[in-house]
Amino acid sequence: MHKKKNKSLSVVVLISGNGSNLQALIDAASQDDYPARIAAVISNRNDAYGLQRAQDAGIAQKVLPHREYEGREAYDQALMALIDSFDPGLVVLAGFMRILSAGFVEHYSGRLLNIHPSLLPKYKGLHTHQRVLDGGETEHGASVHFVTLELDGGPLILQSPVPVLADDTAETLAARVLKQEHIIYPQAVKWFAEERLKLVDGVAMLDNKGGE
Ligand code: GAR
Numbered sequence: 001m002h003k004k005k006n007k008s009l010s011v012v013v014l015i016s017g018n019g020s021n022l023q024a025l026i027d028a029a030s031q032d033d034y035p036a037r038i039a040a041v042i043s044n045r046n047d048a049y050g051l052q053r054a055q056d057a058g059i060a061q062k063v064l065p066h067r068e069y070e071g072r073e074a075y076d077q078a079l080m081a082l083i084d085s086f087d088p089g090l091v092v093l094a095g096f097m098r099i100l101s102a103g104f105v106e107h108y109s110g111r112l113l114n115i116h117p118s119l120l121p122k123y124k125g126l127h128t129h130q131r132v133l134d135g136g137e138t139e140h141g142a143s144v145h146f147v148t149l150e151l152d153g154g155p156l157i158l159q160s161p162v163p164v165l166a167d168d169t170a171e172t173l174a175a176r177v178l179k180q181e182h183i184i185y186p187q188a189v190k191w192f193a194e195e196r197l198k199l200v201d202g203v204a205m206l207d208n209k210g211g212e
Contacts, residue, residue: 009036009193012088014079014096015043019050020178021115021185026057028186039086042079043096060086066098076104083108090192093147094185105149110199111161112147113192115185117177118145119159124152129170129177140164140173143182144188146199149201155204157197158184 011029013022022041028034032189041054046063054061064082069075080103083091093114105112120143123135132140142163150156160180164173191197196207203210 009089009189010039010087011036011090011092011189012039012086013041013094015041015048015094016082016097017048017050017095019048019053019094021181022050024093024182024186025092025189026053026059026191030057034186034190036189039088040080040083041119042082044075044079044096048049050094072099072101073103076101080104080107082085083170090189092185092189099151100147105147108147110146111192113157113185113188114145114147114152114154116143116145116180117181119151119161120145120156123203125146127146127170129173132164133168133170133173138164140177142177144184146204148202150209155199155202157188157191157204157206160184174187 013025015022025038029037036086038059040060040062041050042062042064043051044066044069046065051061051063062082065078066075069078082163089111091108091112093112118124118132119139119141120171123131129140139161141159143159146154146157160183162176162180198205
């Protein structure tokens with residue numbers, strides 16, 4: 001009999017909404033051989049469905065409402081304190097719809113991942129699916145990247161393209177992209193947990209090979 005692998009990497013996941021990416025991570029982490037565990041889920045909104053997902057999975061969940069803080073710096077300080085109370089090795093943004101202060105990003109440098117619904121560097125920002133349709137693109141997708149000071153501009157780790165179909169709406173396109181997100185995010189977290197993925201001098205390195 002093999003022993004259960006030691007799940008050494010502790011992850012805090014930040015959400016604002018549905019949490020389908022969180023669910024993909026929960027599902028991955030529930031497998032014996034997955035090298036990371038989710039220590040806590042934190043939402044800036046108390047109505048985020050992802051909180052229910054965390055509760056159902058027996059994971060600690062916290063709400064830190066941004067409205068209760070005066071300004072981004074004050075909120076991010078409180079958020080950092082809450083995150084650090086779980087002592088994570090990795091912080092994962094999974095549909096966390098807030099711009100982060102420089103202090104926050106620097107504090108978690110090299111251990112802060114984001115997933116974005118476009119093939120970065122194209123379509124940074126919001127409403128990517130509609131903008132891709134409006135732009136007449138034939139290809140769209142999702143990207144996982146390290147978070148740096150440039151919004152949606154950090155070093156890329158993994159991307160997954162999907163076709164844009166003639167009869168797509170923003171909703172059908174979003175659903176196709178999300179399916180890919182649910183594959184690539186657990187993969188990137190796994191690589192990080194295995195110490196195969198690192199941010200070195202601003203470059204995402206996988207197995208000591210640089211991406212960008
Ligand atoms: C996902 O599509 C994620 O890529 C996107 O929000 C959605 C969250 O869905 N994130 C961003 O747009 C970040 N700028 P989920 O709550 O079901 O995981």
